[in-house]
Amino acid sequence: MLSGRNLHGRGLHLSGIPRQDRTVAKVNPVIYLHVPFCGSFCTYCDFYSEICRSSQAFNDYADAVIGEINSRQKELSMNISAPNAVNTLYIGGGTPSVLPLDVLARIVRAIALSEAPFEEFTVEVNPEDIVEKGSEYVRGLLAIGVNRISMGVQSFDDGILRWMNRRHDGTRAIKAYRILRECGVRNISIDLIFGISQLTDEIWKDTIEEALALAPEHISAYQLSIEEGSALAKMVSDGRYVEASDEQCRRQYNFLCCTLKQSGYHHYEISNFAKPGFEAVHNSAYWRRVPYIGLGPGAHSLIGNVRSWNSQELPHRALNCEPLSDAPLKLSRNQDNLTTYSRSFETLSTEDIRVEKIMLSLRTDKGMEATELYSLAERYAVDSLLMEGALEKIGSRIRISESHLFVSDEIIRELI
Ligand code: SF4
Structure with a gap:
């Protein structure tokens, strides 16, 4: 129920053209790129990601992903004739906005197989990165073809954000949103989280009102879940956090659904709400089981009845990143050859x-x-x-x- 796993609203949008007006017969599979870097470690997170600011690690990652793209050309150039197939690219993580723009642009050039723009090209960003990097960075994203931004706001309340160990506060989230708009981003999604025990109904109401005042095209709202391996799971086992009651979560979810509906948002998936015509094309493809290709460490793919997944290792030539978890990096220290992630397969029954x-x-x-x-x-x-x-x-x-x-x-x- 209301899984909080997809806290970035993955895994898995649009240039402003209503979906119902577009008919696509044959296109490439949807593509997801996983960027396994973050600027800090969120309390609730169990995603594969590493805290990293090293340009060598970023470039090694890009080299490995481009190597993967080259080795998967056949899949990437495959035409899909599934009804309602789409042509989307979603860059998620992790926090893709920690990557320097030139590194991101290098990977996108390798992925893009034709001059035609992606129908929907989303990048997940952290508000603090947008404020720090400013409008030049955002214009750079638009220049490489991005037409949708998904921003991990999570809350506008500073106390809740501190508890989550997010890098931004409420004021910086609003500032980041305004920068995106001033730069001409026409399709913005924001993520919110509810069902935190100290998130009172009043704070949740204020958060939704703040979100509506910004008028994003899309809102994803996830109930907090306790994921094994997260800092939060440890806090629960140590008795430092008591989960919110079902009744509190239900009240907050109902308030969310009613308020967004009254404000004209289409509740098109359990956790997702969009202004008409701005429903997420990429994520909707996942829910229809359209074939998809996942690139980068930890990414999953589905082609026909074969699922594959990349191992969760950071490609590198030198160990210069701090893993988020206690697990040691199982990589060689060969300075000459890039050590990269591997791929596993299963045929679905x-x-x-x-x-x-x-x-x-x-x-x-x-x-x-x-x-x-x-x-x-x-x-x-x-x-x-x-x-x-x-x-x-x-x-x-x-x-x-x-x-x-x-x-x-x-x-x-x-x-x-
Ligand atoms: S930004 Fe936070 S929630 Fe997102 S992947 Fe990084 S640590 Fe996890």
């Missing part, structure tokens, strides 16, 4: 695909064709959830009703 289809489709307000859902789940389970009002039929499709999205995990469990 029919059962894996069935479960994935139900889980991903029912996250969205489109849900799934009723005939398909009946073919994938037990008929009595679907019918009884429809009777209870947990599922609803809209035309030929079935989806989770908005009033039950908070318990979507339980509903999906009953279907799989």
